[in-house]
Amino acid sequence: MGRQQNKTVTGRVLHDPVKDKLRPIFPLDLARCRTIDDLVRAMGNTAFTGRQIGDAADVLEVMARDKECFVVMTLSGALTVGKMGLIFCDLIESGVVNAIVSTGASMAHGLVEATGRSHFRYDPRMDDKTLFEAGYNRVYDSLEPELNLDHVEEVMQRVLNEWDAEELVCSWKIHRRIGEYLHKHFVDRRGILKSAFEHNVPVFVPAFSDSELGIDFALHKIARTRDDRPVLRFDPFEDFEKFAGIMLETNRMGIFTVGGGVPRNWSQQFGVYAELLARRGYKKLPLKRYNYGVRICPEPVSWGGLSGSTYTEAVSWGKFVPREEGGQFAEVFDDATVALPLIAGAVLQRLGHFKHDK
Numbered sequence: 097m098g099r100q101q102n103k104t105v106t107g108r109v110l111h112d113p114v115k116d117k118l119r120p121i122f123p124l125d126l127a128r129c130r131t132i133d134d135l136v137r138a139m140g141n142t143a144f145t146g147r148q149i150g151d152a153a154d155v156l157e158v159m160a161r162d163k164e165c166f167v168v169m170t171l172s173g174a175l176t177v178g179k180m181g182l183i184f185c186d187l188i189e190s191g192v193v194n195a196i197v198s199t200g201a202s203m204a205h206g207l208v209e210a211t212g213r214s215h216f217r218y219d220p221r222m223d224d225k226t227l228f229e230a231g232y233n234r235v236y237d238s239l240e241p242e243l244n245l246d247h248v249e250e251v252m253q254r255v256l257n258e259w260d261a262e263e264l265v266c267s268w269k270i271h272r273r274i275g276e277y278l279h280k281h282f283v284d285r286r287g288i289l290k291s292a293f294e295h296n297v298p299v300f301v302p303a304f305s306d307s308e309l310g311i312d313f314a315l316h317k318i319a320r321t322r323d324d325r326p327v328l329r330f331d332p333f334e335d336f337e338k339f340a341g342i343m344l345e346t347n348r349m350g351i352f353t354v355g356g357g358v359p360r361n362w363s364q365q366f367g368v369y370a371e372l373l374a375r376r377g378y379k380k381l382p383l384k385r386y387n388y389g390v391r392i393c394p395e396p397v398s399w400g401g402l403s404g405s406t407y408t409e410a411v412s413w414g415k416f417v418p419r420e421e422g423g424q425f426a427e428v429f430d431d432a433t434v435a436l437p438l439i440a441g442a443v444l445q446r447l448g449h450f451k452h453d454k
Contacts, residue, residue, distance in 0.1 A: 200307020
């Protein structure tokens with residue numbers, strides 16, 4: 097005898113989930129998964145982090161297909177040492193990403209990759225004192241040889257030696273010049289700054305002095321002073337104004353955040369800046385808020401930092417369009433080296449970026 101559908105002795109009315117139009121979930125059948133996209137779509141019909149990855153791919157796809165949406169990707173941490181660099185190249189070259197805001201680490205280590213040098217697996221038989229003496233800089237389980245960073249400095253000095261002292265310096269201009277250098281001298285190599293130059297994608301590093309390239313700029317300033325050459329002037333507000341100018345021209349905005357930190361906050365505070373421009377009477381503007389957001393970050397919200405804060409919290413700051421007004425967001429609490437290849441790979445396949453796909 098079937099279970100009764102009417103009111104029970106406890107007073108509850110047991111609903112039919114089909115009539116309530118609830119969405120069923122299904123076991124993950126690996127035998128039916130032939131591509132990254134197959135796997136991610138199937139994960140979206142499971143639970144926990146697997147579902148988060150599937151949902152994130154769906155939102156990123158909508159964001160990418162919206163022709164009026166300008167997509168900003170924010171990166172924190174040493175993601176190019178983590179070997180995610182070619183994924184960023186794919187996202188740029190496919191047109192999914194229109195601007196990048198990053199920590200300096202990813203750009204410096206990405207420059208290492210783009211010039212043909214390698215990172216290496218950390219051998220735990222070498223302690224950190226031994227690594228220092230040998231010139232190996234450890235990033236968790238990987239090594240960046242000091243010789244690589246010496247090469248990065250050489251590239252920076254070549255770029256800065258050709259800089260007109262009358263022109264202000266800022267991070268997006270430096271990264272564009274480096275990308276141009278790579279385009280000319282490393283034709284057969286791929287790299288994030290090279291792809292960004294070739295596809296006119298600006299790369300901003302708000303905390304530029306907190307980076308290897310920032311240290312190289314400081315050394316260049318000392319060298320110019322020693323040689324009685326006019327020093328270059330770095331103005332971070334050139335970055336701020338360039339980014340604001342781009343975003344003010346957009347119809348809709350999307351943000352694809354990997355990690356958190358300064359890149360995420362710097363990118364999100366544009367909405368606050370735009371509102372203040374309107375409130376203070378400088379410009380007649382509607383609210384400029386992000387319409388879409390995808391975030392990959394394992395930091396919990398309970399720690400109170402920006403990296404772990406939810407998109408819902410950011411709605412209260414006027415940075416995002418609320419869901420009830422059409423905002424679409426997905427948040428994945430996972431290591432970027434696991435979630436990013438799945439999400440980006442699925443969406444790039446859906447968009448036909450990988451021409452060898454059948």
